[in-house]
Amino acid sequence: MKDAETATIELFRERRLVFLRVLMRRLGNLEEAEEVLQEAFINFDRAAKKETISNPDGYLMKIALNLAVDRIRKDASRRRREDSWFDANSAGRIGAQYxxxxxxxxxxxxxxxxxxxxxxxxxxxxxxxxxxxxxxxxKGLPHSETAEILGLSQSTVEKHIMKAMRHVTANMAED
Structure with a gap:
């Protein structure tokens, strides 16, 4: 078991930056990429303790990419919920008649x-x-394009949109 742990640590030291670059391209955010990579290494370590992994790089990359896809889906789902909440709570006030x-x-x-x-x-x-x-x-642009146009991070754009939605909902409801 000690050999598997040592191999995992060596893999982490040697390949961390390569995996991190791939995940950053996929997720567009360093913090999220690091979180996903950490989780991938934990999952990899658990698997390596149970069985011999013939292609550690490929196995770890597959885990990391699967976790990244899960995170992207979860974020998209959250955004859809926020959008539908806003639409449901503001349609009458902002003008469904348009x-x-x-x-x-x-x-x-x-x-x-x-x-x-x-x-x-x-x-x-x-x-x-x-x-x-x-x-x-x-205009219907996705968060990523909005962030690119404004020169802001996607996270900041999401926070700005929520702030604007709260402001608009509160102010349109008053009148």
Whole structure:
């Protein structure tokens, strides 16, 4: 058992940066890449103690990539939940009537007023928070593209969007 542990430590020392680069490309975030790599090494170590692994590099890479895919799916699922929560909690206040194909004149006036109210509400936010909200919620860009356009991390963009959503929801509900 000691040999398996020594081999795992050596593999970690020798190949850590290679695996970390691959995971960073996949996840786009150093912290997440390090967390996934740590978890992959723990899983690898458990497996190495139970059985002989003929291709340690390949086995560890497979574990790491599977964990990265799981994390990406979990993040996407979380974002979908946040988006649906926002849509469900703000559709009436932000103007579901904008979706209507041919709104009546009074509905068009209400929609115009609500859009002006939304614009005024967004003006109260910082440029980056407002930009993240507009690019993601109104233009439909994914968090990654929004982050790239604004020159921010994806995590920061997600936080800005949530801040804007809370602000818009609270302010549109008041009126």
């Amino acid at each position: 979706i209507a194909a041919a709104p009546q004149q009074d509905q068009a006036l209400i929609a115009k007023q609500e859009m002006a109210q939304l614009a005024a509400c967004l003006e109260e936010l910082s440029e980056n928070v407002r930009g993240a909200f507009i690019l993601h919620k109104m």
